[in-house]
Amino acid sequence: MAKQDVVKAGDVNQRVGVEVIHARGVDVEKLIKMLVANAAAEFASTYYYYTILRMNLAGHEDYKEICEDARLEDRAHFELITPRIYELGGSIPKDIRDFADRAGCPDAYLPDSPTAANILTVLLEAERCAIRTWSEVCELTFGKDPRTYDMAARILNEEVEHEAWFIELLSMERDNKVRPSGHFRRGEPGDAPYSKNRGFYNP
Numbered sequence: 001m002a003k004q005d006v007v008k009a010g011d012v013n014q015r016v017g018v019e020v021i022h023a024r025g026v027d028v029e030k031l032i033k034m035l036v037a038n039a040a041a042e043f044a045s046t047y048y049y050y051t052i053l054r055m056n057l058a059g060h061e062d063y064k065e066i067c068e069d070a071r072l073e074d075r076a077h078f079e080l081i082t083p084r085i086y087e088l089g090g091s092i093p094k095d096i097r098d099f100a101d102r103a104g105c106p107d108a109y110l111p112d113s114p115t116a117a118n119i120l121t122v123l124l125e126a127e128r129c130a131i132r133t134w135s136e137v138c139e140l141t142f143g144k145d146p147r148t149y150d151m152a153a154r155i156l157n158e159e160v161e162h163e164a165w166f167i168e169l170l171s172m173e174r175d176n177k178v179r180p181s182g183h184f185r186r187g188e189p190g191d192a193p194y195s196k197n198r199g200f201y202n203p
Ligand SMILES: [Fe+2]
Pocket: 042, 073, 074, 075, 077, 130, 155, 159
């Protein structure tokens, strides 16, 4: 859409919600591509693979619980962002294989040697990729597309927490060194205090 274009009355092929962010300088096609890549990373690269990682943390109840929080919150991120793709006039691929191939982060594969330290390393690096990709969405939308920015910032809040959790756990498990995350357990598994609009534990 050219900058001077204005959605005509009754026209359902165009969206004012897109027109206004385009007019403020958002490359909407690029944004949709990034959101699809991020949604795929949440659903496929993390939610699906974290299921396997959590299973293989058998015997470490604390690690299992924290992995589960991160897993369910990543699914909440998929749920939060997917409707936004459609609002912008985009869609997720019809074929889940195509969707998984577009993921903006590597799959969080179970390591060949699935020790707790190796699994925590995979979890940590997956969270780091998420921080980078959601930060890019924040950067692209800041001051221009408040709705996408708000969603991406909520997700980013949780990704930053996830990184801190896995730094704390990996640091102690692998290096026997205290590096606190400031974490205390979520109220419910996968509570998602930012991305689900719930109150959060804040003593
Ligand atoms: Fe996530």
